[in-house]
Each structure stands twice: as structure tokens, then as C-alpha cells.
Amino acid sequence: MNEDTDAESIDADSRAALVERVNRQSATVGAKTPETITINGTEINLHEFLIETRNLPEIPPGTKDLVSTAKRRLKTEREARVERLKTEESLSEAAAETLAEEIIGIDRARNALDGVYRPDYGEEAHNMTIDDYKRWLGFVESIQ
Helix, strand or coil: CCHHHHCCECCHHHHHHHHHHHHCHHHHCCCCCCCCEEECCEEECHHHHHHHHHCCCCCCHHHHHHHHHHHHHHHHHHHHHHHHHHHCCCCEHHHHHHHHHHHHHHHHHHHHHHCCCCCCHHHHHHHHHHHHHHHHHHHHHHHC
8 A cells, every 4th residue: 555545635735835835935944955866766866966066176067967967857856746746636744744855855956956066156246346347447438
């Protein structure tokens, strides 16, 4: 027997609250990245992958492709799990809660992957300020 049908199915209000929770901007605050995640029957050591990519001083081209692929797969997996949370009738309260935690973990992992090859924001802001200053100087010189 499926564990989802062992207990009473989740009620509509609880389901709606979980869906709202996983879609909240702040849902990932304090959430842990899952150690592993199973996508299409394949278990991926997500935590280890994130640590390895974060520790690279520069993202090699092959790794960029891997990160992009991982992000796409995580997005697809998130969408499928959210759909299951919204619509699966035989989902128990406990299974729905577990599913919500998995979705939040996936979001946490996606956020971590988004930050893998972003530049240092302090350096980027400084460069933007210098560029703005140069544009102003050019403008001032052009009107004199």
C-alpha cells in the first residue's frame, strides 16, 4: 500500500496553506539544501555538487553547462512537485508536508546555483559608479 494513502488525505485548507508556503519569496530563508535529490529516478548528491561549484575560483565551461542543466532540471522537478502538491487527491498530510519541504529544498538549491557565477556585487557596484562618472564627464565635456 502507498504511504500516501495510509493516512487520511490532506484537506483543501491545509493543501492551500502548503502551496502558499512553498511559493512565498521568503520560503528558503533558513531552509537547508537537501543532501540528495532524486530526479527521474536518478539520485543526485546536490549538496556535494553545490559545495564543489562554490569553491571554484572560476567556473570552467563544462561546469557552466552542468550548472545550467542542473538549474533547468531542478526547475522542472519543482514544477512537477508543486503540481503534485496542488492536485494529488490521495496525498496524506505527512506526505504533503514532506513534499513541501522538498520543494523548498529545491528552491534553496536553485538559489545557490544562481549565485555560483555571479560577480562580486561590491566590485560590480564600484565599476558601475566609475562608468557613471565617466559618462557624466563625457557629457559635461560635450556641452562646454
